[in-house]
Amino acid sequence: MAQLSDAVLFEYLHIEIVGYIHRCADENEKDHCIAKLESLGFRVGQSLVERFTRESTRFKDELDTMKFICKDFWNSVYRKQIDNLRTNHQGVYVLQDNKFRFLTQISNGKQYMDVAPKFLAFPCGMIRGALANLGVNSVVTAEVSAMPACKFQIQIQRT
Amino acid sequence: MAVCVAVIAKENYPLFIKTIPTDNELKFYYTVHTSLDVVEEKISSVGKNTNDMRELYLGLLYPTEDYKVYGYVTNTKVKFVIIMESSNTNLRDNEIRSMFRKLHGAYSDMLCNPFYTPGENITSRSFEEVVLAMMQQD
Amino acid sequence: MSRQSSRAPDPRKVNGELFTLTYGALVAQLLKDYEDDDEVNRQLEKMGYNIGVRLIEDFLARSNVSRCNDFRETADQIAKVAFKMYLGVTPVVSNWSAAGDEFSLLIENNPLTDFVELPDGHTDLNYSNLLCGALKGAMEMVQMEVDVKFVQDQLKGDNITELRLKFIRRLEDAVPAGED
Numbered sequence: 001m002a003q004l005s006d007a008v009l010f011e012y013l014h015i016e017i018v019g020y021i022h023r024c025a026d027e028n029e030k031d032h033c034i035a036k037l038e039s040l041g042f043r044v045g046q047s048l049v050e051r052f053t054r055e056s057t058r059f060k061d062e063l064d065t066m067k068f069i070c071k072d073f074w075n076s077v078y079r080k081q082i083d084n085l086r087t088n089h090q091g092v093y094v095l096q097d098n099k100f101r102f103l104t105q106i107s108n109g110k111q112y113m114d115v116a117p118k119f120l121a122f123p124c125g126m127i128r129g130a131l132a133n134l135g136v137n138s139v140v141t142a143e144v145s146a147m148p149a150c151k152f153q154i155q156i157q158r159t
Numbered sequence: 160m161a162v163c164v165a166v167i168a169k170e171n172y173p174l175f176i177k178t179i180p181t182d183n184e185l186k187f188y189y190t191v192h193t194s195l196d197v198v199e200e201k202i203s204s205v206g207k208n209t210n211d212m213r214e215l216y217l218g219l220l221y222p223t224e225d226y227k228v229y230g231y232v233t234n235t236k237v238k239f240v241i242i243m244e245s246s247n248t249n250l251r252d253n254e255i256r257s258m259f260r261k262l263h264g265a266y267s268d269m270l271c272n273p274f275y276t277p278g279e280n281i282t283s284r285s286f287e288e289v290v291l292a293m294m295q296q297d
Numbered sequence: 298m299s300r301q302s303s304r305a306p307d308p309r310k311v312n313g314e315l316f317t318l319t320y321g322a323l324v325a326q327l328l329k330d331y332e333d334d335d336e337v338n339r340q341l342e343k344m345g346y347n348i349g350v351r352l353i354e355d356f357l358a359r360s361n362v363s364r365c366n367d368f369r370e371t372a373d374q375i376a377k378v379a380f381k382m383y384l385g386v387t388p389v390v391s392n393w394s395a396a397g398d399e400f401s402l403l404i405e406n407n408p409l410t411d412f413v414e415l416p417d418g419h420t421d422l423n424y425s426n427l428l429c430g431a432l433k434g435a436m437e438m439v440q441m442e443v444d445v446k447f448v449q450d451q452l453k454g455d456n457i458t459e460l461r462l463k464f465i466r467r468l469e470d471a472v473p474a475g476e477d
Contacts, residue, residue: 008355009348009383010316013427016344017323024330040322046277047318050267053234057213058202077315133235133277135169271314271412273321283414 007079011105018118034121041125042132049130052076062156065134066093073130091156096149103148116144127152160250161241161258161293162226163187166266168278169236171195175281177290190228191240194220198230198238215263216256231259237266241293258293265289313385317411324424334421341423345430353435356382368464369393371441372400375432375462384408388460404458407451415452423447428460440468 017040021033052073059065070082074097084096102119120142128140137157144150166175178187197220217230222245231239239262243250269286270277281287323344327337356362360378365371372390380402381387388402409425423429429445436443442465449459 007312009352010312010319012348012351013316013319013323013344016347017319019347020323020340020344036326040319040326043273043277043322043325044315044318047267047271048315050233050235050270051314054263054267056234058215058232059234060213135236268412271318271321272414273318273325273412274414274416285414 011102014102014119014122015105017122022118034117037118037121038125038128041122041127042129043125044122045126045129045131046133048077048126049073049133053134059134062136063087065131065136066154068134069127069130070095077126091158093154093156095152095154097152098149100148100150103144103150116147116150117142120144120150124152127154160247161243163191163240163242164262164290164293165191165240166262166281167191167195167238167240171238174237174279175286175290177287177294179294187242190223190226190242194228194230194240195238197221197228198232198240201230202232216259218252229255229259231263233263233266239263239266261289262293313408314411317408320409320427321413328419328422334419334423338421338423338426341426342430342433345427345432346434347430348427349431349434349436350438352383352431353438356435365439368397368400371436372402372462376402379435380404392459392461398464400462401448402460402462404460407458410452410458413452420453423450424452425450425458432460432462437468442466442468 018037021036025033053068056068056072059068066085066087070085074080074082078097078101080097080099080101082095083098084094086094086096100123102123103116105119124140124142128138131138131140131154137159139155139157141153141155142150143153162181163176163178165173165177168174173191176188176191178184181187198217201217201220215231215233217232220228220230220240222228225245227243227245227250229241229243231241233239239259241255241258241262243255265286266281269275269281269283272283275281275283324337324341327340331337331340356379360374360382362374362378365374376388376390386404386406386408388404390400391403392401393399407425409428413424415422415424423446425447429447432445433443444463444465446461447459448461449455449457451458
């Protein structure tokens with residue numbers, strides 16, 4: 001599959017960031033590292049979505065916003081769309097990506113369950129940041145069932 | 160030609176207000192403040208089925224004797240308000256629209272500065288330059 | 298029911314922005330972590346080095362460039378092929394030293410600094426120092442030890458951004474990774 005070269009640069013940068021954040025933390029601070037990566041992603045998501053929606057018409061509702069994340073946002077960032085979007089219509093959305101770009105770099109070894117969360121924190125943050133800037137507060141988590149497929153669960157926080 | 164340009168956060172507090180040099184800055188602040196109600200009204204009055212009415216540019220919010228107040232709301236719920244002098248009669252809607260687009264572009268560039276914390280007052284030099292240019296041109 | 302997608306953003310541009318924004322978030326984080334410009338410069342160079350070491354493989358595979366005969370050819374490859382490929386800009390190669398072992402890359406619009414306005418009091422920060430590390434790392438993999446540093450930076454008000462590369466020595470003994 002042809003991949004544009006600047007995408008490679010971004011992936012290598014992401015690997016370095018994950019490495020840096022974990023280097024300067026103790027073994028028992030793993031949660032802290034995940035939170036830090038997530039907050040970096042959050043800030044990037046905030047900025048990206050401001051740019052991506054400049055030419056869009058105004059979003060109708062929450063579902064409209066979610067479809068934007070699955071299609072336009074995903075396509076812009078990962079060059080593909082989400083493969084499956086499900087919702088329970090009570091504020092939980094599950095986005096499935098059958099071939100998540102950040103996981104395709106990790107080898108298929110058994111240790112992947114340990115490694116995967118590190119590489120999913122930043123993407124989760126990006127989703128949460130994009131949604132927050134669009135006025136939707138949420139908690140985003142990711143789960144890997146079989147590499148490199150990944151499910152992102154978005155839980156809308158209503159006040 | 161604009162006499163006042165304002166950026167209002169999604170929580171409805173001002174992030175940035177610039178007016179032409181005047182003794183009566185407060186008057187503009189007040190006008191911007193009252194215009195927010197009209198913005199809210201315009202956004203919520205749009206029926207959910209009318210696709211064509213979902214443009215970011217909201218058009219003329221209301222005219223006063225001396226001024227015309229225009230509004231724009233981004234998908235991220237940030238509001239832009241531009242006040243023009245009413246004496247400027249040959250003003251076309253498209254010109255106002257393109258001013259807002261320029262402002263939106265400058266705002267999103269500003270937001271992308273990694274050293275800016277979203278929600279803080281806007282102090283960016285390049286953003287201010289864009290605004291000042293809008294207040295100077297003829 | 299489906300949204301009318303507006304003009305889809307140019308994916309190439311978007312990926313550049315994604316990189317630029319992510320890099321910015323990293324630099325801001327480093328400044329918070331260290332509060333010391335020199336240490337931030339060091340960290341950025343280190344990360345850049347690691348990226349360069351990996352990136353050279355990608356570069357050689359993708360660009361089909363032949364082996365460079367001299368440092369001048371190397372300079373051209375860096376500016377016209379590598380920078381163009383990964384950052385979308387082509388710096389001007391200039392200011393050669395008399396001995397031909399030192400040159401400058403003049404960058405008009407450094408994509409890493411799009412959107413950036415440096416906060417006050419960071420005169421020693423080399424915001425784009427990742428580039429120095431990346432060049433060093435990549436060159437080492439092709440048996441060249443070079444010194445890379447910023448001498449001018451538009452971010453700090455200079456007219457141009459200038460990277461200075463100095464050839465130190467050829468690394469004859471090193472066995473490159475993945476080669477027998």
